[in-house]
Amino acid sequence: MSDCIFCKIAAKEIPAKIVYEDDCIVAFHDIQPVAPTHVLVIPKEHIPSMEQATEHHKELIGHIHLSIRNIAEQLGIHEDGYRIVNNCGEQGGQTVYHLHFHLLGGRQMQWPPG
Numbered sequence: 001m002s003d004c005i006f007c008k009i010a011a012k013e014i015p016a017k018i019v020y021e022d023d024c025i026v027a028f029h030d031i032q033p034v035a036p037t038h039v040l041v042i043p044k045e046h047i048p049s050m051e052q053a054t055e056h057h058k059e060l061i062g063h064i065h066l067s068i069r070n071i072a073e074q075l076g077i078h079e080d081g082y083r084i085v086n087n088c089g090e091q092g093g094q095t096v097y098h099l100h101f102h103l104l105g106g107r108q109m110q111w112p113p114g
Contacts, residue, residue: 037075037103041101046098048099051089
């Protein structure tokens, strides 16, 4: 999608501090972090949100979650713990309409998140 900032990052049209990449996904540091470690994990395929994910995306979403575990280990936050967040839709707090997951760590997370 030509106007999607995350598609542009995945296509290397916009620079990002990438921490992981494979054929299906890209993980990069958030430019407005809310935790000492704040990485966004996105599929290279443009999927607007979880609402548009289908049975066809089951393996991709599983791959994203297992990759997040490995990224957390790579970044050294796996032992103390981390949070995975997906905001879905306006009331869910989604601001970029390209499916993405936040990997947050490096501090004590609060509950409820708000």
